[in-house]
Amino acid sequence: MDVLLEGLREALGLLLSGDPYVWQIIARSLQVSGGAVILGLLVGIPLGTWLGLARFPGRGLAVALVNTGLALPPVVVGLFVYVLLSRQGPLGGLGWLYTPSAMIAAQFVLAAPYVAAITLAAVGSVPPELRLQARALGASRWQALLLHLREARLSLMAAVAAGFGAVISEVGAVMMVGGNVRGETRVMTTAIMLETRRGRFATAMALGLILLAFAFAANAFITRVQQAQPRRRRPLTS
Amino acid sequence: MENAKQAASGVPLLEGVKLIRSYDGRRVVDVEWIEIRAGEVLALLGPNGAGKSTLVRLLAALEAPDAGRVLYKGRDVAHDDPALRRAAAALLQRPYLWRGTVAQNVEFGLKTRRLPAAKRRARVRAALEAVGVAHLEDAPVDTLSGGEAQRVALARALALEPEILFLDEPTADLDVTVRRRLVADLERIVRHSAPAIVLITHDPGEAFALADRVAVMEEGQIVQTGTPADIFEAPATEFVASFTGAEFMLSGRLENAEEGTVIVRLDSGQTLECAGCGEAGRRVRVAYRPEDVVIALPGSSATSARNRFPATLARLHPQGGLVRLRLESDGLSLEAVITRHALEDLGLVVGTPVVAQIKASALHVFPT
DSSP states (O other), X not given: OHHHHHHHHHHHHHHHTTOHHHHHHHHHHHXXXXXXXXXXXXXHHHHHHHHHHOOOTTHHXXXXXXXXXXXXXXXXXXXXXXXXXXXXXXXXXXXXXXXXXXXXXXHHHHHHHHHHHHHHHHHHTSOTHHHHXXXXXXXXXXXXXXXXXXXXXXXXXXXXXXXXXXXXXXXXXXXXXXXXXXXXXXXXXXXXXXXXXXXXXXXXXXXXXXXXXXXXXXXXXXXXXXXXXXXXXXXXXX | OHHHHHHHHOSOSEEEEEEEEEXXXXXXXXXXXXXXXXXXXXXXXXXXTSSHHHHHHHHTTSSOOXXXXXXXXXXXXXXXXXXXXXXXXXXXXXXXXOSSBXXXXXXXXXXXXXXXXXXXXXXXXXXXXXXXXXGGTTSBGGGOOXXXXXXXXXXXXXXXXXXXXXXXXXXXXXXXXXXXXXHHHHHHHHHHOOSXXXXXXXXXXXXXXXXXXXXXXXXXXXXXXXXXXXXXXXOSSHHHHHHXXXXXXEEEEEEEEETTEEEEEETTXXXXXXXXXXXXXXXXXXXXXXXXXXXXXXXXXXXXXXXXXXXXXXXXXEETTEEEEEEEETTEEEEEEEEHHHHHHHTOOTXXXXXXXXXXXXXXXXXX
């Protein structure tokens, strides 16, 4: 018990004193996971919107594939991205292996399905007549589509939070393609593993606290959005 | 006023020619010809599922027909035609307001038309005033009642100052009192606004009260077009008759036809003189509205009605301020409607002998 309390006390000290090693790792985590989520949004929102609104044969299968993407094991994603980026791999020429770029690529693969799946559900929850009504008032297809997405914006923000929550706490993929190089590719999850193994519990706990805070913030946001939805009372709109 | 505007151009504002649209192999719209004249109020009247909304989506260039043409000012327009889409505005059955304030909603179409902000504000204000909700300008839409939301949706369409305004059952989702007020306001708005209005409704009363012309739809087809008086007084088919309130039918055979009147020998034995024409010997059905059956006490002064039947009051069925009566006369059953006051004045109870009268012009004859 003393080890735990002592560790927590030291951890808070490290965070409050602005320990450069700890804060550099936190910054790298945010850079990698944030970058991956932004890329995930660029791909996931159009994909989810298209799957949510288009009607074509095979749509059911495509939706199932996206939903399967939610359960992708990070280690497996790490393996494939590793193979792609390794010297003999098709993208080996990029020289990304063991750089933050490779980590962003791997986490992007993990984040995009989250964004796509939540976008898909979000655009589907807006009544399609709303777009027809917008078009009936002279809006172009694009204007009507933008309005539709704007109506779903709360849920779309949840997509950002879910994607971020999924990748920030992931360890397998970043470890494989990043390699946990100090000052380069070390992020919170990989650092916690290493520091714990070394017996430097205070450092590990400091990072663990921050990681928990991020996970909590992301989930608190999603919960708020979900609870806000049924309360929205718009007369006769759905 | 409407006629003058129309004569000025000669070409209908909007025409649909041989329009066909099917969903899953079921033909929903099959319209030979429909025209909308500048400035008029045209009611598309028909039961649910008659294809009214689909026809409007085709005419408003929101949906492509499987076959047929839409002409805007005499010019063929394709699905999504920009000129027609900018000239027309449609209001769907439900308000479909989007998140934000009332003003933001009403402004929407003006923004897509890239109107400068100052002009937008003036138009928004004018439109909200026209529908009587100017005080709600800054209210978030999720605080509105159903009636207010429908008014805001109407303002959103009026703000565009369209040439053609399509209104799809604007009162269908509202409760009775809110609805009555909105219909009264609609009447004022449609009389004082410039656009041609196509009003979809399943309520003949609403169509007759608001429209210059009425087109009656049944199973995707337009079965009759005319003024409210034409449709009410001379329904073209049994369907139109029953849909516009002449839901009671008597069966018989045409005996004799001359000069716009016919004699029908009913299956129950009586003869009826009816306005209409037809070949003697044909089986026919005769439709009437219960409110056209006039009740008198035996021996009271005669009216001009040609058809008079001594009858007995067989049943009384109060309906609000009105009472529905069933009259029996030698195998002939007639339905009538009178006010409660009239019932009391005449001192009618079940079993009272009465005289039922109905004018020839109130009877509509259809071949079977």
